[in-house]
Amino acid sequence: MSNRQTQINNLITLLRESGFRITPQRRAVMQILVDNKEHLDTDEIFNRVRKEYPKVGLATVYKTIAMLKGIGEITELKFNNQNRRYESSGSAPHSHLVCTKCNGIFDFNNDALGNITSDIMEETGFNISNYRLDFFGVCHDCQSGKNN
Amino acid sequence: MSNRQTQINNLITLLRESGFRITPQRRAVMQILVDNKEHLDTDEIFNRVRKEYPKVGLATVYKTIAMLKGIGEITELKFNNQNRRYESSGSAPHSHLVCTKCNGIFDFNNDALGNITSDIMEETGFNISNYRLDFFGVCHDCQSGKNN
DNA sequence: TTTTCTGCAAATGCTTTGCATGGGA
DNA sequence: TCCCATGCAAAGCATTTGCAGAAAA
DSSP, X not given: OOHHHHHHHHHHHHXXXXXXXXXXXHHHHHHHHHHOOSOEEHHHHHHHHHHHOTTOOHHHHHHHHHHHHHTTSEEEEXXXXXXOEEEEXXXXXXXXXXXXXXXXXXXXXXXXXXXXXXXXXXXXXOEEEEEEEEEEEEOHHHHTTTTO | OOHHHHHHHHHHHHHHXXXXXXXXXXXXXXXXXXXXXXXXXXHHHHHHHHXXXXXXXXHHHHHHHHHHHHTTSEEEEOOTTSOOEEEETTSOOEEEEEXXXXXXXXXXXXXXXXXXXXXXXXXXXXXXXXXEEEEEXXXXXXHTTTTO
């Protein structure tokens, strides 16, 4: 079974266990979030679900996103002047490279913060459970003028 | 002259040079942002300005914030389900410790990301100009139940 | 005097809510 | 069958905009 299928099945099991019902709309939203690593925003998710279910309501998409966020299966990202974006929480710890010209968002896998985190916990008494690290700058394509 | 006064005067000079006029409302907003290291949100800024100028309009506060953001003098912060907060950009590079119980935000000075940043630039071709690092967890007081 | 800024109110845009109908289990 | 979920429309809320009068320069 493909990894993609496994992820969806795990999600469905989790939803059932949490007392949520499995509907085609919810399946579609989950499928889209698992398949796409592009940090989609609500509108993009809505439009993709609508291709499959033209009658779906925007509110349903919002409610599904809220549910997935509530059980911790997706993470919400908000960058300046952009709509909220979502990524599935399952992926490895990573930071984001945000291009201030084209608004592109690129993942960068790194584990360099492990030591820093424990240092800060010791120093401050703060009990850190996760972090978010975003770098802002200009991506390679925008530097070379490809996106103009 | 106090550092506080110096900061304000520098800001005023910068505003004049940029072709902006100096009004009492703008002075008040700048004063509040310079004096407070607490990451105030728009409503808190508005209420504090109103103590001094009861007739000030919310739109004026928004416009002043937009202007200061535009010239890079303040940085906008947005955390989950909270309104936008602002801090003056002049302060040293630091990360934020965000308490998920009391919503408190604490600054933590660190420069540990310098090397990581240049590594990423080399590796990805991304030209990084700044970053944002937030840690989420439970602060000391909330762990010990002080805030319950 | 000229031009920008202010303050009010209206508009905007994303998100949430209420509720009657539909559909999982 | 029993509830929960859906989809529509209305409401909510932070933020932005338009504009006439006020105030910097």
